[in-house]
Amino acid sequence: MSGKRSCRAAIDRRTFLRSSAAVIIGAPALAAVPRRVRDIGSEPQLFLDDWLIESVDGVRRTLHSPDKRGLLKEEDGRDWERGDVYHGNIVCRDNAGKFHMTYRYWWWDPSVRDLDPNIGVDRAHWFRECVAYARSDDGIHWHKPELGLLDGPDGFSRIDAFPFEQPTGMSRANNLGCPIDFITDLNAHGNVADPARRFLLRVAKRADTHPFAKELESHMYYASDWPDFANDPGWLSKLTPIPDATLSPRGFRVITGHDAGEWFMVAQDSLGNWVGRGGREIGRYASPDLKQWTGPDRVLAVPDDEPREPADWVEYMDMSAYRVGGPKTGFWLGLLCVFHSDRTNDQYRMPTNLKVWRKGLTECRLMMSRDAGKSWQRVGEKQVWLPHHVEENGYDRLVFARCPTRVGDEQWFYYACWDGDHLVFNADGTTYYKDRMRTSRTALAVLRHNGYISFNAEDQGIVSTVPLTFDGANLVLNASPRGSVRVAVCDAEDRPLHGLSESDCIPVTTDGISVPVRWNSGATLSSLRGGPVRLKFYLDRASLYGFQFA
Template identity: 35%
Template sequence: MPFLPLLLRRCLVVLMAVMSCRSAADADEVVVPVAVQASSNQGVGGDNPMWHVDTLKLGARAFDVRLGSNGPFGLIGYPGCASPDQARYPGHDWYRAEPNQHPKPRGMWLTADGGHKDAWLEFELPAVTELSELWVWNWNDGPEIGRRVRRLVVRTSGAVAQAGRLGKVEYDGLSEKIDFPNVGQVQGRRPDVVFRFPKGTRSRYVRLEKINNFGPDRSLGLAEVFLLKPSTGGDQDVTGRVESVTDPGTEPHWHLFLDNHSITRSTGFRRVLHHPRKRGVVLKAEKAWETFGVTPMYVGRRPGGTYECYYQTLWRNRGGGYHNTMAYAVSKNGLDWQKPALGLVDAPTTIHEHPRLPLGVSSGRGKQNNLVPIGHPRDLMLHGNVKDPKKRFALTTSFHVGAPLVFAAQTPDILGDPDWRKKLGRSVGIKPSHYNALEFWDDQHEEWVYMRQAPNHPPVRCGGRYASKDLKNWTLEHYIYPDCDDSSDPRSFDEVYGVMSIHVEGLVLGFLEWFKGDRTHGNPNLYEDGHNRPTTAEGLIGKSVSKGTMELRLAASRDGGITWDRSVSRRPWIRHGSEQDSEDRLVRIVCPPLRMGDEDWFYCSQYDGDHATGGGYYHDRDGTKIEGVLYTQKHNRYVSLQAHNVPQILITRPIKVTGKRLQLNVDANRGRVMVGIGIDKVIRHKQGNWPFRAKLPHYMVIDRWQRSHLEKGFGVTDCVEVRENCIEHDVQFKQASVEKLMGKTVRLYIVVQDADLYGFRFK
């Protein structure tokens, strides 16, 4: 099923799960309604409501912008702010009775039994108000999460200004449908939906109608609904709570488990590679200059909060051959992409059907297209280990090999500034490949690096590290080869087709385009190298195989891409399609991920046939279709260490405490996690029978003589159990604060039972 198909194509608003990027000019504050009503209620209203729509009025009044909580009215708080004793509420997946000292919030609105179809809510505001956003937290009481809202329509009242008209208003203003993300029970969370009203929207009354739930419950509900207006600097200003994507240069690194760098002992755990969720095609090949296909190469935020995409477009000429260049698209939500007519580059204007090419061929010449005469950018502060804001973006002034390279503080304002090309800045060097971007600064070896396929195969394709100290003189010296543990089965012979890398969390993360060649085919056209040279010539070793599939795998490097740890690269991270004509028979990636709320969005390209479609493998066609496809995954959740129902203890290497808080990226919804913190000590035999000095980190809690590495107040049983699914969960201790350990070198002793641990950090 396509992901939110056509949802906001006609909207002038932004709808997304969790949060959108915001600037200081976007300051907002919560409006407290003077009255609310609903189609039905299961509970009672008044000053002490329970499951009644009145909770949505009182909840806005009680909202504490510092914590993201509104007391008993449904919101526990932002991630990291929820108190440990409330961390399991609202939730009751195995309780028999709720403890009186920690009652769960009962402030959520719930319809009467049978009121789950076409329910509605209405809000009256103090006056006609300019509206900026609508925030909605979905029902969050497990296990009845079938009560969660699936979709609704938001409407405004236009010019109606009279007070006391609730229930008698004609809603003739805005009318927009909202689909909710399918998110389960999560404590301490930001809004499930943020809806941005078109600029200038004014209304005194707001109606949410046609509300339906995920089911199968006969009731539905919401935890909280906030209407926001542009800030006047009041107490309810939420600007500080609605954070834009954080600058990784100011954020402490996470210790991830792509390799064993942070691990001393992981006995009893499984290292699990997690696959992102496919959300469907979001960038279609549909124009006369796209008859070969499209490949996303950069997706990022524009200063106004919308999104931009630079993508490679290819077209097949009517007279034969093909051409490729760079194109530009914009979106309000990262899903529905518009291709503006820029008038900058000549391109075909007409598509002709072709019996053997799925998208036809192109002819004509005109400038009414979205092509741009430059290369794609790369955000080097987000993904390239660069701290200088003036060098945040790197891009080339044209899209060809050896094009001049420039740095910029911001991507060009292609839509708003007619003189954008004059402001690109001076050339600082060249980039030998027009396909891959300049990827990162290697501060260990003090050189610029990008990764891509190395030339001159056979014997097999491999990835190469291109490096330069001055961006003018480039070297290619280090490679990623398939090794003896990879498949050499002629039906699936492993090769590294290409590499895209990002510098994140203190390491280089490589996305390997993993080619699985078929060396059993008899067609000689499928055994030629890139120069149409038979592989038997010139004493070449091996075969240059064209036919094959492609999937994506992961690898990690901690020396700037020179050597690679392939602990998790033996299995596909994104699988290719299993059928000969699967739409994703080949999956490739050259676009770094886009952070969207608590998710990473990966814009990939997919091909609907084997590599070798044009070599005569398919009898009914001579080409494939390439389109942009979206995959999503919770942030930094590539790999976890997983323990089953028998508790296991992970021991980290010694790590310096550099922050006041210890955070986990963890999914313990079905189990639990606890942490102890210790400092290595020499353990001596009580009778003096050891003729050596021993530091024994595996004496994990209390040794045979009742001694412990763990610091007072930081024992495993001193830790408040973690039972959450959260990408940034603050670990709490009952009587001690992590801040007390600042500057000390410690080990973490992390007890995991029936849970996944993705990473940890001090912040």
């Protein structure tokens, strides 16, 4: 798998605050929040906003993009053939560390045209889809077990007209028909600590495989480990049922997590809401019990500083969000799918709704929320965090990022990607590409753990926190020094404490996500629990991503 250098963009503090505040709906800029003592306990602290920052000098905030590693691999080393981690799908590790993936597998089939009124003349809906399952030991090479549950293509042959390929036959000797059509890791991403409720999932059955097929069964469950439906005949009996629970009425198989006493999900707002506002936006649904849902509320509109020219009309296509940090001081990080739509030709419209435009490419930016997804602000201005491929036939011309999987000191982002434009058919029904259809697959990008934003000092710099209280006796840094990092622990009036000054600190010169800080005096921090204290980080040619008391 070929590597690609990470894209990094430096942002000064004033620009960061101004641009971050520009897209908040229903909340003031974070810079205006009154300073007070922050109780951070022993939770990890990142620097994506100024929630914990009093002042900085000589440093710049820097956005770090993940390193693209290319398409996943089939078990024999070939590039991943087809299938993408989309709404409701997941890549995760079970309690033993093995990788599991549910993904959307689909193929074109013009015969579905008359199976449902919602399909009709819009050829973009002439396909079949189902949930497939694969597993892996290394997270890169994937084995597809034969499930024998659903008829699917046993191969494809080339033809000269749409859809440019057709199944060579149908059989059940495949990995299709996974009964779990929605699953999320609540412990990793949903702000739920209970190990008995690690996974939230839905087991469902549909009447057919076309996109508007009727739902016949739907049951929601919790699970403490990966539900091994492929190998354990009694897997269903080991799950904890959630009577009468449902997904949101949006129709997308998404639940973001639990916060402030309610479940919520964020995704593309319903078409009936955004179509009259000039383009796609992000909405939010909420529920106290996974049974009764309210919404959608518009929580992320496209602001005025985005391009709105016919050749580049920005829409917010979708957003996948997950919890970063702990339950007390953490936040929700949104992977915003930004759609650069092309409106220069009426052929780029949806044939059954001329207010919907389909041509364009997507990229991913970062957003964050500290109020359970009710308001969002930018992370790193409008910098692209996960870009699309620059070549016309590149494997990820469209990118849809999903929640990460922790692997050692890294976060692995498995993302859905397409090797072509979002436009599949012109409004008159002809194909946009004259000799092929775009294919959806799954790719991997890798980021340092919690390495989204760092304070960077090219020479000397200082980062000072607001007064805070903490739990624990030790301080560890997520840092990458070319020179060193020193830390001073000060009282609430900003005076260094005895034995814990900058000059007392042993320079941190090791690159790592949890590097301990020590002082020559041998002083410990246990007596300072309950504080308040301030921290001053002295950077000498170093990058500081975050810190934690432990």
